[in-house]
Amino acid sequence: MSGDTPLLTVRGLRKHFLVRGQSGWGGKQRLHAVDGVDLFVRRGETLGVVGESGCGKSTLARLLVRLIEPDVGDVIFDGAAVAARGGISVRALRRAVQMVFQDSLASLNPRLTVEATIAYAPIVHGAPVAEANRRARAMLAQVGLVPEQFADRYPHELSGGQRQRVNIARALALEPRLLILDEAVSALDKSVEAQVLNLLLDLKDELDLTYLFISHDLNVVQYLSDRVLVMYLGRVVEVGPVEAIYERPAHPYTRALLAAMPTMDPDARADEPPLQGDPPNPIDPPSGCRFRTRCAFAEAACAAVDPPLAAVDGAGGEVLEPDHANAGAHYASCLMSVAGSGHSRAPARIGVAA
Amino acid sequence: MFALIARRCVYALPIAIGVTVVCFSLVHLAPGDPLNAVVSPDAPADVVATLKHAYGFDRPLPIQYVRWLFRAASGDLGRSVATGRPVAEDMDQAIGNSVVLALVAASFGFTLGCLFGGIAGYARGGVIDRVASLCALLGVSVPHYWLGMVLVIVFSVELGVLPAIGMGPHGAEVWAWNANDLAHVLLPAITLAVIPLGIVTRTVRAAVAEALNQEFVLALRAKGLRSGAVLRHVMKNVAPVCLAVMGIQFGYMLGGSILVETVFAWPGTGFLMNDAIFRRDIPVLQGVILVLAMFFVGLNLVVDIVQTLIDPRMRRGTAR
Amino acid sequence: MTSPAVDIDSAPATPVRPVAASARGYWRRVGRRLSRDPVTIVCAAILALIFLSAIFAGHLAPADPYKTSMLDRLKPFGFRGHLLGTDELGRDVLSRLLYGGRLSLLLGVSPVVAALAVGGFLGTVAGFFGGAINTMIMRTVDVFYAFPSVLLAIAISGSLGAGITNAILSLTIVFIPPIARVSESVTAGVRNLDYVGAARASGAGLFSVLRVHVLRNVLGPVFVYATSLISVSIILASGLSFLGLGVEPPHAEWGLMLNTLRPAIYIDPTVAAVPGAAILLTSISFNLLTDGLRHAMDVRA
Numbered sequence: 006m007s008g009d010t011p012l013l014t015v016r017g018l019r020k021h022f023l024v025r026g027q028s029g030w031g032g033k034q035r036l037h038a039v040d041g042v043d044l045f046v047r048r049g050e051t052l053g054v055v056g057e058s059g060c061g062k063s064t065l066a067r068l069l070v071r072l073i074e075p076d077v078g079d080v081i082f083d084g085a086a087v088a089a090r091g092g093i094s095v096r097a098l099r100r101a102v103q104m105v106f107q108d109s110l111a112s113l114n115p116r117l118t119v120e121a122t123i124a125y126a127p128i129v130h131g132a133p134v135a136e137a138n139r140r141a142r143a144m145l146a147q148v149g150l151v152p153e154q155f156a157d158r159y160p161h162e163l164s165g166g167q168r169q170r171v172n173i174a175r176a177l178a179l180e181p182r183l184l185i186l187d188e189a190v191s192a193l194d195k196s197v198e199a200q201v202l203n204l205l206l207d208l209k210d211e212l213d214l215t216y217l218f219i220s221h222d223l224n225v226v227q228y229l230s231d232r233v234l235v236m237y238l239g240r241v242v243e244v245g246p247v248e249a250i251y252e253r254p255a256h257p258y259t260r261a262l263l264a265a266m267p268t269m270d271p272d273a274r275a276d277e278p279p280l281q282g283d284p285p286n287p288i289d290p291p292s293g294c295r296f297r298t299r300c301a302f303a304e305a306a307c308a309a310v311d312p313p314l315a316a317v318d319g320a321g322g323e324v325l326e327p328d329h330a331n332a333g334a335h336y337a338s339c340l341m342s343v344a345g346s347g348h349s350r351a352p353a354r355i356g357v358a359a
Numbered sequence: 360m361f362a363l364i365a366r367r368c369v370y371a372l373p374i375a376i377g378v379t380v381v382c383f384s385l386v387h388l389a390p391g392d393p394l395n396a397v398v399s400p401d402a403p404a405d406v407v408a409t410l411k412h413a414y415g416f417d418r419p420l421p422i423q424y425v426r427w428l429f430r431a432a433s434g435d436l437g438r439s440v441a442t443g444r445p446v447a448e449d450m451d452q453a454i455g456n457s458v459v460l461a462l463v464a465a466s467f468g469f470t471l472g473c474l475f476g477g478i479a480g481y482a483r484g485g486v487i488d489r490v491a492s493l494c495a496l497l498g499v500s501v502p503h504y505w506l507g508m509v510l511v512i513v514f515s516v517e518l519g520v521l522p523a524i525g526m527g528p529h530g531a532e533v534w535a536w537n538a539n540d541l542a543h544v545l546l547p548a549i550t551l552a553v554i555p556l557g558i559v560t561r562t563v564r565a566a567v568a569e570a571l572n573q574e575f576v577l578a579l580r581a582k583g584l585r586s587g588a589v590l591r592h593v594m595k596n597v598a599p600v601c602l603a604v605m606g607i608q609f610g611y612m613l614g615g616s617i618l619v620e621t622v623f624a625w626p627g628t629g630f631l632m633n634d635a636i637f638r639r640d641i642p643v644l645q646g647v648i649l650v651l652a653m654f655f656v657g658l659n660l661v662v663d664i665v666q667t668l669i670d671p672r673m674r675r676g677t678a679r
Numbered sequence: 680m681t682s683p684a685v686d687i688d689s690a691p692a693t694p695v696r697p698v699a700a701s702a703r704g705y706w707r708r709v710g711r712r713l714s715r716d717p718v719t720i721v722c723a724a725i726l727a728l729i730f731l732s733a734i735f736a737g738h739l740a741p742a743d744p745y746k747t748s749m750l751d752r753l754k755p756f757g758f759r760g761h762l763l764g765t766d767e768l769g770r771d772v773l774s775r776l777l778y779g780g781r782l783s784l785l786l787g788v789s790p791v792v793a794a795l796a797v798g799g800f801l802g803t804v805a806g807f808f809g810g811a812i813n814t815m816i817m818r819t820v821d822v823f824y825a826f827p828s829v830l831l832a833i834a835i836s837g838s839l840g841a842g843i844t845n846a847i848l849s850l851t852i853v854f855i856p857p858i859a860r861v862s863e864s865v866t867a868g869v870r871n872l873d874y875v876g877a878a879r880a881s882g883a884g885l886f887s888v889l890r891v892h893v894l895r896n897v898l899g900p901v902f903v904y905a906t907s908l909i910s911v912s913i914i915l916a917s918g919l920s921f922l923g924l925g926v927e928p929p930h931a932e933w934g935l936m937l938n939t940l941r942p943a944i945y946i947d948p949t950v951a952a953v954p955g956a957a958i959l960l961t962s963i964s965f966n967l968l969t970d971g972l973r974h975a976m977d978v979r980a
Contacts, residue, residue: 070880099882112873116895122874125891126881172877179881377822385838500962502914504921505937505955512948615829618918622941633922636837648834656825 010084011045012183012215013069013102018042018078020068024288034288038064040239042078043314046183051209051216053230053247055223055262057284061239062219063107066187069217070104071095083182100130103176107188109168113160119145120156123175130179137178144174147211149204166197170204177212185217190225202229223266227251235259238287238295241314245335255317255337257300294340306340306347315343364664371660378656379431382649383424386641436646441638446646449631454650456526457620457627459533460551461612463544468552469559469605476563476601481590483568491560498557507550507622514546521546524624547623551616555608562604566597599669606662614651712975719971722964729961733780740774744931753947764950766936767943772950776957779931782843783958786925786932787913790850795905797851798858803897805859806866807889817863824856832915836924846925850915854908862901869896899976906969910962917958933958 019041023033039061046052056062067073069080071087079086082101086092106112113122123141128134142152148170160168169189176184186205190198202225209216220226226233226247233250235243235258243256254260261280285291285298294312297303314336340348418426430437436446479491515523527540570576570593579589617629624630628647635643713719732739741760748769755764763772798820805816823831835849869875870893878888917934919925926932928939936954944951 067876072876072880096882099880104877104880106873106877108873112877114874114878114892114896116899117891125878125883129881129883129887175877373818374821374825377819378825381822381826382834385834496963496966500910500914500959500966502917502934502937502955502958502962504918505952505958508937508941508944508955509952512944512952516945516948611827611829614827617829617833618921621922632833632837636833636922636924644834644837648830651830652826655827655830659825 013046014081050231053226056236103181249335437642463548464551468556472559476560480564480567495560504618722968736777742771744774775931782932786916794854798855802859802862806863910965
């Protein structure tokens with residue numbers, strides 16, 4: 006399942022938006038939507054991305070398909086740098102990477118039939134119309150919609166789940182390698198959501214796809230993902246294999262998120278919410294560790310140092326660059342995992358005389 | 360909040376300047392030399408040259424524009440070609456008359472419009488709703504100058520109860536008005552009010568109906584609030600939109616009164632303009648258009664600011 | 680991964696119709712909706728009558744609209760074959776009404792059509808590209824929008840002089856700003872929707888996105904808005920002629936007829952009222968028709 010090079014590598018991705026301040030006067034302010042994100046996605050795996058609203062997940066998704074231009078950072082797809090000399094063009098990238106959006110109705114042109122919507126991308130890339138229509142019908146069948154019934158329908162004549170299937174079919178029409186799903190099932194009823202998730206799993210096997218699955222629903226992410234990445238305020242705070250994240254979360258934020266998951270077990274109910282307050286304003290993020298304002302373990306050192314992504318278990322807390330060589334490793338961006346960081350709970354530095 | 364107001368004012372400035380540019384260019388749109396407006400074509404060449412220099416027509420256009428603008432800003436709108444009187448003088452009186460007419464029409468049209476619209480929106484589907492919608496439709500469809508003629512036919516020619524043309528003897532001195540003045544203003548005001556009445560009725564009706572459909576009304580009723588109190592909440596929601604529409608319509612009544620004033624020979628700005636068109640009296644035309652347009656820009660600005668102040672969503676800058 | 684035995688989701692949301700009978704094409708659907716609306720049908724019929732009578736005025740008019748008769752001035756209805764009487768120069772009112780319809784309708788419809796083309800283009804460009812282009816276009820539009828429409832029409836007409844082309848030109852300029860504004864706001868709204876993003880993410884070029892996705896969704900609302908301006912245009916055009924700025928004598932046009940018949944209201948009021956009634960009828964019919972059209976074109980309703 007894992008080749009040598011990851012399918013997608015992202016380094017130092019940054020996107021700031023200039024917005025008008027609240028007072029209505031004065032200059033524009035900087036909204037740190039995505040503030041230095043490193044990640045990679047291996048072939049054939051599903052990377053789940055979780056975080057609260059406003060953490061930058063959707064901006065990240067749009068940066069990856071180049072709907073928004075990043076300010077700084079490298080995106081490398083299958084070894085070729087995107088929009089760089091000698092690399093892969095944005096148009097070629099769009100053949101290989103496709104996206105499914107959250108709002109199923111807004112993602113579909115209300116004036117086009119389902120067949121026309123799905124056939125649009127192949128036509129744009131040069132396929133003859135008849136061939137594209139045939140392909141569209143084949144995709145409809147593959148996502149579980151009978152072509153004879155659905156090809157001539159308009160979006161407003163479909164249910165939410167059906168529309169999302171159409172969106173998936175549309176994304177798959179170009180035979181992409183990587184599919185980015187931005188809260189693709191969040192707006193669906195639970196039963197419908199389950200069906201669409203199963204469809205996604207089936208398609209992944211059938212078509213040999215790789216997924217980047219963005220969601221705020223931790224249960225769904227656990228069900229679907231091989232590895233999980235946790236975002237907070239534009240930064241990656243933790244990343245690792247799904248079992249490691251869910252059973253041994255290292256970052257306090259991840260721990261709080263998991264503790265907040267509703268459970269059917271009456272004994273496991275908490276009396277107090279694990280996280281207090283709202284996330285700070287992305288216009289003015291806190292200095293040092295961004296989570297320190299809500300962290301139960303925050304100390305003075307946390308305000309001074311911006312914790313890097315460090316390996317959690319095994320390597321003794323050494324700070325490491327996340328790259329494919331350490332593919333299965335579990336990293337967290339917290340001073341408690343970094344040896345000798347000055348935090349009271351940090352592991353001692355290996356080799357330092359006590 | 361002051362920042363918001365200041366910003367609106369600053370935005371209005373380029374528009375105002377643009378408006379003056381358009382007003383200035385109108386003259387030069389006219390076929391033929393603008394000089395022909397002030398001197399007959401077969402005058403001797405040296406007279407033409409002198410007048411040309413006196414009026415500044417020999418300077419390049421941007422210079423002419425700036426000079427004209429400065430003069431206008433200081434109150435000098437030139438002289439009428441036909442009468443030789445300063446334009447500003449005639450304007451003064453005419454504006455007063457137009458304002459009086461617009462105010463009477465507005466008070467009549469707006470109160471009726473809000474009333475009809477409010478009732479229609481509240482009792483959607485009822486008889487009053489249908490009647491109000493019909494009246495509103497008629498209001499926006501009827502050519503009001505024709506309606507004026509019809510009213511004159513009915514009330515002046517056939518019934519003979521109201522005067523057909525002119526303003527009352529006391530002119531714009533409203534405080535001195537008597538029944539005669541009122542009789543003179545009645546028909547023109549009704550005619551002028553018809554279209555705004557239709558528009559205001561439609562707007563108020565739509566706004567009230569939409570507000571009543573909102574969930575917060577349901578919540579208020581569920582809390583046990585009585586109809587009267589609920590209505591007050593609805594009014595607060597509806598007020599900004601309605602005030603905006605009424606403000607704009609008042610501007611139209613003032614700026615677009617020419618047709619009504621022509622029918623009734625009401626001595627306002629419209630009548631002045633009509634005369635100027637007929638006599639190709641360019642300075643008067645230019646002056647009237649400039650003043651009316653600037654007034655409309657100012658009115659838009661005021662409506663904008665008032666709306667910002669009233670609508671709490673806009674105050675915070677979160678709407679839009 | 681086993682799929683559930685009963686696939687709830689594949690159950691059709693609407694009753695299944697065989698493909699042949701289901702409405703193919705959005706316009707066919709609109710047509711069907713319209714055909715079920717009695718008010719719209721009546722108005723369409725009335726307007727068709729008005730248009731046809733104007734086009735075929737040559738065949739329908741009983742008399743020459745320009746032929747004057749000093750003896751038979753301002754005669755009432757039915758006088759010697761003049762169904763609607765004669766005007767102040769002895770011309771047959773009915774014939775002038777029919778011929779006048781041509782010019783009134785021309786002056787009413789063509790400015791809106793021209794403004795739709797120009798204003799729609801400007802607004803769509805401004806709304807789609809945003810940024811500096813948007814500011815430049817929309818600020819210029821705002822300057823003209825800052826005038827009350829009647830005033831602007833009269834100002835331009837007054838400067839250019841009387842005449843049909845001048846009137847059409849000035850009315851076109853009057854209608855460009857509101858249409859540009861509407862199309863800008865609709866386009867800006869559409870541009871941000873996900874399906875445009877999805878289209879761009881498919882690798883489509885700019886023109887393809889514009890043509891297939893943006894224009895189709897913008898044209899509808901803008902077109903409906905523009906048609907609602909037709910009745911205003913007819914009234915304004917007649918108003919211009921009423922003031923002596925549009926059509927010039929001896930041509931027939933409803934507004935001009937109102938103007939020349941004005942002194943006659945003391946002698947023969949009903950004759951004087953006839954052209955205005957024609958304007959009113961046309962205007963109401965257009966208003967109701969466009970209301971019905973807007974309702975039928977609403978995809979969701």
